[in-house]
Amino acid sequence: MAYIDSTFVDYKYAGVGRDDGMKKGEFSAVFYNTNKLKAVKEGTFWLSETPNKISVGWDASMDRICTYVLLKNLKTKQQF
Secondary structure, eight states: OHHHHHHOTTEEEEOOOTTTSSSSSOOOOEEEETTTEEEEEEEEEESSSSTTSSOOOTTOSSOOEEEEEEEEETTTOOBO
């Protein structure tokens, strides 16, 4: 994660580490080019019965997360 973040100089990312909700563990990061796009809304949730806190759900053996980001095209103003 640190390597990709340092290599993609015109990019930012949305997402957190699944182990601590910050930097520890695997990410489901979404990288986007800041010269073309702006993040309007972003978040991460855990795929479990308690999605707003670090948790293991259903039959999983590990924490599972989902990261989302609403992006806005700086040129066209279209959001996706």
